[in-house]
Amino acid sequence: MTNKEIARLLKNMAAAYTILGENRFKIIAYENAASSISSSVQEVQQLAREGKLSQIGGVGPSISAHLDELFKKGKSIHFDTVLAKIPPAVFPLLEIPGFGPKKAIKLVSKLGLKNKNTAIADLQKAAREGKIAPLEGFGEKSQQDILKSIDLYRNLGGKEQRMPLPFASNIASDYVSYLEKLKSTQNIATLGSLRRSLPTIGDVDLAVATDNPPETIHSFIAYPSVSRVVEEGSEGATVLLQNSEHVDLRIIDKKRWGSMLQYFTGSKKHNIRLREYALKKGYSLNEYGIKEVKTGKMHLFETEESLYKFLGLLYIPPEIREDRGEIEAAEKNQLPDLIQLSQVKGDLQVHSSYPIEPSHDLGADTMKDMINKAKKLGYKFVAFTEHNPSISKHTTAQIIEIMKKRKAKIEQLKDSTKSVRILNLLEIDIMTDGVLALPDKALDYIDAGLASIHSSFNQPPEQMTRRVLKGLSHPKIKIYAHPTGRLINQREGIKAQYSEIFTYCAQNHKAIEINAYPLRLDLPDDLIIEARKKGCKFTLGTDAHDISGMDLMTYGVSLARRGWLTRHDILNALEYNELYQWLTN
């Protein structure tokens, strides 16, 4: 079963319990478990095999026992018994926007919907025939809304696409510099997942504090790339851009800027935890401020810093507001000193146009150009990591010849370049059987290698894990590059036993790459956290195939920050000599 299927099952359990009138906290528990499973990048069934189900937040002894039974025997008696008490036609209706358990059961029973396979179509027919409006609790308006929601559901087809962070970030920064030019603009910021630097973004949300809201809103909707104004009000507006990217503007009162920014930045789970924390101290927290429960006195916050401080907490950076222990850490003065872009002294994955005749894509710019770019970025070092020469198109002797020449070229550049040190690395495929796609002797011509998967992404987890570990076992290989192999919106990552891989890397002097390429943003943050706990070191690489690609290091840094990493976890923060020693040791 996929995570999505498991999450849906638990969501259905929550719905069933809602209809059956179960304890509402039990319902919330099932919903929480469903939501953390649906957002997990680790395969839950795999975790179950390793006996690690309880690692997932919100999955405790009861749910994990039922899931274990389900995975081992193909069904869970408990789940089946509860779900059997609900008419089956209820469940498909839950997928329609605006439908919850109560509305679904009411319609299913009053309209007599029996067939779960045709439930949505049957409902649509009933609405068209005007059979919903007369029902108690419904009316003409809700009948129309149901028809609209069904259309919406059908159009979406359940697959809403999220933008990779760098795309959303570009849209936002262009919009921000446009709105900043207004004299009335006092404060401006991004909100939500964009501000927390999630790898993928749904809507771009912006906040503006202004002394002239109408002017701000007018300018917002008059922005040149707006293709359609979806909503326009006194507190904000929503527009669609050329490629139907959704952008929301929210006008925020300067006196409450801190509270609103905090609230709309989220995450939801962080906010819930923060409110629970505040309540224990006698404060009720909402998006407008903090209320003293006893006296009703309201405190307003112009900055987030003052808000967190008022609650006795250090300022929590947006990237780690995910309810992963950050509030407790802020309380105890134990927040990590997260890595910053300025601490990154070089790029450890760059592809030049050097004619290495690779099996994958070559870069577009010369080594020289990329070195100059590295200088401009203020780097102390840069690593060339072209793909290995194609092994199907060359003999071993030819490959060695290519590698020899490349080494000579890099040596020459090393000698002639003072300000930036150059590393002679190579990105080498791990073939399906775990063998490196480079003859052993050819590895003599590099300082160290990155190993990565570029084919047969669908091997079963055990086989994939053995393949990766075998590839990494070569003494020259020091970095496991773009570890999951995912391409956002295009390809799921490999299925592997990551905890085994991380343990191996921590114990065998292998670093894990955090790849900043926009469609990769790989490793995902929860796996970074797991790898860090095992003691792994990390590298940052843009995977740039031209000089402009080298500007995207900031997204690798965001990802590392989301994974709680500091400069001590990341090899790019070392001085060149220490780094060279680490890679050649």
Next chain:
DNA sequence: GCCGTTTTCGGCCCGACTGTTTTCAGTCG
């Protein structure tokens, strides 16, 4: 059902919006 510097019991966030209601229920974020 989950969870823990309030840890094996006794808690469990807060408000907006919508449509149907004359004070609330359901859904959403």
